[in-house]
Amino acid sequence: MTTPEDIERYRRNRQDEIDSATVYTAMADAESQPQVADVYRRLAETEGTHADFWTEKIREAGSDPGDAKPSRRARVLAWLARRFGPGLVISSMQAGEAIGGSDYATQPEVTGTGMAADERSHDRLLTVIAETPGQGARGEVLAQLEGRHRATSGNALRAAVLGANDGLVSNLSLVMGVAGAALDSTAILITGLAGLLAGSGSMAMGEWLSVQSSRELYQRQIGIEAEELAEVPEEEAEELALIYEAKGLSKERAREVAEQLIADEEMALDTLAREELGINPEELGGSAWEAAATSFVLFALGAIVPVLPYFVLSGLVAVGVSLVLSAVALFVIGAGITLLTGRSVLYSGLRQVGIGLAAAVLTYGVGSVIGVTLVG
Numbered sequence: 225m226t227t228p229e230d231i232e233r234y235r236r237n238r239q240d241e242i243d244s245a246t247v248y249t250a251m252a253d254a255e256s257q258p259q260v261a262d263v264y265r266r267l268a269e270t271e272g273t274h275a276d277f278w279t280e281k282i283r284e285a286g287s288d289p290g291d292a293k294p295s296r297r298a299r300v301l302a303w304l305a306r307r308f309g310p311g312l313v314i315s316s317m318q319a320g321e322a323i324g325g326s327d328y329a330t331q332p333e334v335t336g337t338g339m340a341a342d343e344r345s346h347d348r349l350l351t352v353i354a355e356t357p358g359q360g361a362r363g364e365v366l367a368q369l370e371g372r373h374r375a376t377s378g379n380a381l382r383a384a385v386l387g388a389n390d391g392l393v394s395n396l397s398l399v400m401g402v403a404g405a406a407l408d409s410t411a412i413l414i415t416g417l418a419g420l421l422a423g424s425g426s427m428a429m430g431e432w433l434s435v436q437s438s439r440e441l442y443q444r445q446i447g448i449e450a451e452e453l454a455e456v457p458e459e460e461a462e463e464l465a466l467i468y469e470a471k472g473l474s475k476e477r478a479r480e481v482a483e484q485l486i487a488d489e490e491m492a493l494d495t496l497a498r499e500e501l502g503i504n505p506e507e508l509g510g511s512a513w514e515a516a517a518t519s520f521v522l523f524a525l526g527a528i529v530p531v532l533p534y535f536v537l538s539g540l541v542a543v544g545v546s547l548v549l550s551a552v553a554l555f556v557i558g559a560g561i562t563l564l565t566g567r568s569v570l571y572s573g574l575r576q577v578g579i580g581l582a583a584a585v586l587t588y589g590v591g592s593v594i595g596v597t598l599v600g
Contacts, residue, residue, distance in 0.1 A: 243298035391526030404591025
């Protein structure tokens with residue numbers, strides 16, 4: 225039996241769909257590229273169909289749906305889109321589609337209607353369009369052509385540099401803090417090695433959890449896509465065609481490409497994962513164990529530097545040698561960062577040395593104060 229709360233929910237859903245249709249229509253009117261404008265119009269049509277669905281639900285519950293009027297917020301967004309272009313409001317619309325897809329997934333009335341899938345599709349489509357504001361859109365394939373592989377390499381280099389830097393700075397600070405407390409060299413060495421192992425293990429576990437969680441999320445998203453492909457292949461073909469239109473293909477050519485891809489289920493799922501979700505099904509973000517091992521090794525390589533002198537030296541001599549070795553390593557890391565930033569090697573290197581040694585001096589001072597306090 226339909227409750228007053230259900231009817232109120234129907235009204236909220238209907239209003240959201242009316243608002244979305246209003247804004248998409250305004251975005252279509254303001255869009256300079258005919259193909260993208262046509263995509264917006266079809267999104268507006270879909271939202272209008274959803275609004276009609278909720279209108280009928282309200283009537284079936286014996287209530288008057290009232291006039292279909294956009295809210296004040298929708299009218300403002302529509303005005304902004306017409307006045308300043310669709311790019312100004314696309315993020316707001318994308319957020320609304322994401323929320324709508326999540327909400328619909330919990331509402332029994334939409335089961336089997338494809339409405340939740342529509343909202344998720346709209347969210348992904350807006351993401352594609354937003355990737356290149358004012359120039360249509362590009363997805364995974366175009367991103368690769370324009371330097372995705374360079375970006376991937378850059379991310380790996382970034383992870384390597386930051387991992388080694390974290391190990392070096394954290395363990396240098398730890399060693400200097402203990403040295404400042406005037407503990408003997410054996411205690412400092414044991415503390416440094418313990419910090420190396422603890423930090424490396426923590427970094428490795430954190431990296432494993434991060435990558436594994438991403439892989440599981442990607443697998444779930446691909447699973448949902450596979451279910452939608454099996455249940456409503458024609459809607460997935462339409463969604464894929466819209467994406468190719470947003471990239472600049474003509475309506476006819478986009479539909480032809482989409483239909484060819486959907487005809488092969490395996491190829492269709494692979495393409496949908498790449499184009500809609502931005503996921504490479506063959507990699508799924510990489511190996512969690514490989515990422516963990518790499519993180520462990522890189523952190524350890526950085527963390528061992530300030531500890532090395534304590535294997536053979538002691539006292540202030542060990543402290544001085546540790547600082548010198550660490551300063552050299554920090555400069556090398558700073559120089560490595562220039563491969564990512566393009567800044568001067570000297571500037572980046574000295575900046576890294578300054579930051580790292582400042583942290584070491586601070587912890588050495590704190591250690592000295594604590595050591596004096598405990599001894600006193």
